[in-house]
Amino acid sequence: MNFELSDEARMLQDGLRRYLADAYARPLREPSDTVWAGLAEMGVIGALFPEEAGGFGGTGWDIALVFEELGRVGSPEPLLDTGVLSGGLVAAAGGDVEAVIAGGTRLAFAHGEPGGRYDPTRVDTRVEDGRLTGRKAVVAHATSADELLVSAREGEALTLWRVDPDAVEMHDYPMTGGGFAADIVLNDTPGERLGEGDATEAIVQAQARATLALCAEALGLMERIRALTTDYLKTRKQFGRPIGTFQVLQHRMADLLIEIEQARSAVVNLAGNVDGPDRDRHVAATKNLIGEVARLVAEEAIQMHGGIGMTDEYELSHLVRRLTMVDHRFGDTLYHLERFIRLAVA
Known part of the structure; x- marks a missing residue:
């Protein structure tokens, strides 16, 4: 399996990252009509749909790429609900999603x-x-x-x-x-x-793809939280030197990096299997792991920041809240652990 991004995907990633960096220069806690219109104009919504539905992507890799970038800025836009979940169901039923792709219908x-x-x-x-x-x-x-x-x-x-x-x-x-x-x-x-x-299978498939989007968003949130924590450890001083030079904190950050990389591997694996025959088992395994790693990243980041990590004015608190709530949508860690066990022994 080739994990390298295509030239088109890399262009989408670079353009989306630059746009989001400007749009979220000041963190936004609520959806913005301006940002939504910008995403539609860039073609980001179209990247979530296959060509036969009027888009230009729609694969698991496209979904993971878009939502990891949205996660890096803690975007609250309803792209998962309008595009992947609802829009995916409309497309599966043969409905018209042109207005959704253009950003005109949420x-x-x-x-x-x-x-x-x-x-x-x-x-x-x-x-x-x-x-x-x-x-x-x-x-x-x-x-x-x-x-x-x-x-x-x-x-x-x-x-x-x-x-x-x-x-x-x-x-x-x-x-x-x-x-x-x-x-x-x-x-x-x-x-x-x-x-x-009967729409049961269409709903299960749409939720599987939405779970991939949510896990990719969580990965982007983890990466941003890791970067904030690393910067803080480099600037916060105690006993006359940055606390990032203390070995115990270096070990904790090393453990965090390993867990985030494991989460990335799980998202990559799900992106390649979300439309495959063993979809449900991969969804359960990935969602369970993402929930466990998300909890660890949130707790460690807050502890290493100290009191400032809890303040509403600081970006970290918003990111941690979004990351924490990932576990409560489409099944939490315990639900997917039990689901994975049932599927593994079936």
Whole structure:
């Protein structure tokens, strides 16, 4: 397997890194219309879709490249939800994603339900005669979405429906890592059917690719946190010399570097297998490892920074919050450990 970036991928990476460095010269805690428009203009959203859907990428490598760069700046933009998750489902159903790729339409996927415990097939929301009734929990970026994509049971089949956000009862709240989420109540709410047949496999595949995006974002967050910590150890002085010269802190940083490189290997492995036959086992292994390493990186960075690492004005606190919340989406470390064991012995 060739791990070298193609010339096109390298150009995308370099251009995206420069753009994000300028756009986030001052860290942003909430999504920005200006940044979103810039990402669309650069073609970043199109890199998440294959050519047949109107994009120019769509592979696991493209997803990992884009989201690692977004993670490096702690970007709160809803690119995962609109592009990889919702947009991927629309494309899989043969729908038109041109407006999504152009940045003109933002989507939010309302799928998880109270008590669902990360199971992508546990859906109690029902649909009858094109009208939906049920509850959805923690719908990321629902308040800023132009359109909701809602999963519901029609008989025994799991189906997808387009729903107007103004037609639902929405209770929004801020997310720890930035942006807003909402709990949604559907009460005989009208919807438009997306695609034909059962959508279970399409949803599982979209969540697998979204998990890759989330893991790549976590990797970018880890790299930025590592850089901040290294700089701090070089400038913070104790007993007349930089604390980075103390051997015990050097050993801790060395351990951190090894763990981050292991996380990178896991993301690379998942990028190459996210569309393969052994997808679920690779997703479980990667998400479990990323959760463990993310917790270690967050705790070590805060400890080595001391009190300043906890202040809201310092960039590290925002990055650590986003990194910590990675473990709570699409299944935490324990969920994926158990899932990996089940798949390994099946």
